[in-house]
Amino acid sequence: xxxxxxxxxxxxxxxxxxxxxxxxxxxxxxxxxxxxxxxxxxxxxxxxxxxxxxxxxxxxxxxxxxxxxxxxxxxxxxxxxxxxxxxxxxxxxxxxxxxxxxxxxxxxxxxxxxxxxxxxxxxxxxxxxxxxxxxxxxxxxxxxxxxxxxxxxxxxxxxxxxxxxxxxxxxxxxxxxxxxxxxxxxxxxxxxxxxxxxxxxxxxxxxxxxxxxxxxxxxxxxxxxxxxxxxxxxxxxxxxxxxxxxxxxxxxxxxxxxxxxxxxxxxxxxxxxxxxxxxxxxxxxxxxxxxxxxxxxxxxxxxxxxxxxxxxxxxxxxxxxxxxxxxxxxxxxxxxxxxxxxxxxxxxxxxxxxxxxxxxxxxxxxxxxxxxxxxxxxxxxxxxxxxxxxxxxxxxxxxxxxxxxxxxxx
Ligand code: EPS
Numbered sequence: 538x539x540x541x542x543x544x545x546x547x548x549x550x551x552x553x554x555x556x557x558x559x560x561x562x563x564x565x566x567x568x569x570x571x572x573x574x575x576x577x578x579x580x581x582x583x584x585x586x587x588x589x590x591x592x593x594x595x596x597x598x599x600x601x602x603x604x605x606x607x608x609x610x611x612x613x614x615x616x617x618x619x620x621x622x623x624x625x626x627x628x629x630x631x632x633x634x635x636x637x638x639x640x641x642x643x644x645x646x647x648x649x650x651x652x653x654x655x656x657x658x659x660x661x662x663x664x665x666x667x668x669x670x671x672x673x674x675x676x677x678x679x680x681x682x683x684x685x686x687x688x689x690x691x692x693x694x695x696x697x698x699x700x701x702x703x704x705x706x707x708x709x710x711x712x713x714x715x716x717x718x719x720x721x722x723x724x725x726x727x728x729x730x731x732x733x734x735x736x737x738x739x740x741x742x743x744x745x746x747x748x749x750x751x752x753x754x755x756x757x758x759x760x761x762x763x764x765x766x767x768x769x770x771x772x773x774x775x776x777x778x779x780x781x782x783x784x785x786x787x788x789x790x791x792x793x794x795x796x797x798x799x800x801x802x803x804x805x806x807x808x809x810x811x812x813x814x815x816x817x818x819x820x821x822x823x824x825x826x827x828x829x830x831x832x833x834x835x836x837x838x839x840x841x842x843x844x845x846x847x848x849x850x851x852x853x854x855x856x857x858x859x860x861x862x863x864x865x866x867x868x869x870x871x872x873x874x875x876x877x878x879x880x881x882x883x884x885x886x887x888x889x890x891x892x893x894x895x896x897x898x899x900x901x902x903x904x905x906x907x908x909x910x911x912x913x914x915x916x917x918x919x920x921x922x923x924x925x926x927x928x929x930x931x932x933x934x935x936x937x938x939x940x941x942x943x944x945x946x947x
Contacts, residue, residue: 704742785846
């Protein structure tokens with residue numbers, strides 16, 4: 538269990554979303570403005586549906602922050618659902634008993650949690666399942682992620698994302714991505730030709746009453762060595778990252794570095810050569826390539842961390858689809874209200890949040906401390922210590938370490 542934990546609560550059309558984050562040290566500068574920026578980035582993206590025109594997500598910080606800084610106690614966040622203001626939703630999602638008749642949702646939608654959820658929780662209405670399974674919940678995760686990013690920024694780490702594919706249209710980003718161009722793009726790519734093709738693909742899917750999935754990539758830049766550990770299965774950072782990404786609604790596959798390409802190469806061509814110190818230009822222990830995506834032995838290895846995720850086309854397909862009825866078990870056709878046509882750009886922002894949360898937790902495990910100053914000191918001293926290590930326990934590049942113990946008991 539990470540020292541940084543969070544829980545969310547809230548239904549898609551209920552009053553709103555709550556998040557509680559435990560383990561944030563004292564002294565971290567935080568503001569609702571900063572969180573709002575990430576929430577707005579999640580709401581953007583070509584292919585989003587009408588719901589995003591109703592919501593303007595804003596997280597209120599209701600606990601754990603005083604005079605602009607965390608105080609070490611749990612941080613609580615509240616994001617109201619504007620759509621709940623609609624009279625229909627107020628009745629359908631009322632906390633108290635209501636006098637009005639509320640019809641059960643009984644048409645099971647394949648690809649959603651509807652069938653498994655109603656069976657597991659013994660429900661005769663799909664509504665309670667779909668409300669919580671909805672990707673609306675990811676707004677709370679992005680708010681939590683903004684807190685995690687603030688902590689990582691103090692350690693010189695930034696988290697970025699771009700889209701690699703929407704439906705059949707792919708974008709192979711170069712190593713030096715123009716991140717500002719990505720931010721300006723409604724499909725999160727930095728190539729105008731590819732952007733136009735992706736937009737056309739989404740328009741085409743919409744006109745055919747269909748939806749599109751794709752692939753997004755998240756990178757963490759400026760990471761220190763040694764987040765995660767090789768010593769125990771559940772401390773391996775690669776496993777923790779994969780779990781975090783697969784927990785994002787509709788994500789069905791995760792790739793670390795060039796995993797799928799490397800799988801087809803002979804071992805002699807699959808490595809990232811460790812360069813000698815004469816060739817280091819930016820930091821100790823640079824590599825000739827980064828096929829591993831910044832992770833070896835379940836630890837960060839100083840290179841950029843690269844995670845890619847495959848997201849399936851949204852299961853709410855805007856046309857009638859064959860299904861079965863929850864009450865009768867008989868053949869039926871699914872209903873359609875409204876939905877997004879493509880959420881790949883938004884999912885990339887959610888991926889940033891999940892990666893930031895995992896990395897901030899791992900950084901707190903490595904650098905410890907209850908105040909940001911303490912964490913910064915530990916972090917800076919560790920970064921200083923990275924470099925060639927001499928036999929006999931001498932420290933990095935011949936620095937201290939290996940000194941005779943001054944413990945009088947020894
Ligand atoms: C979602 C269905 C749509 C999306 C929603 C996730 O909601 P609605 O049924 O209200 O139109 O808009 O996403 C969000 C509300 C959001 O903020 O991302 C689903 O079924 O997962």
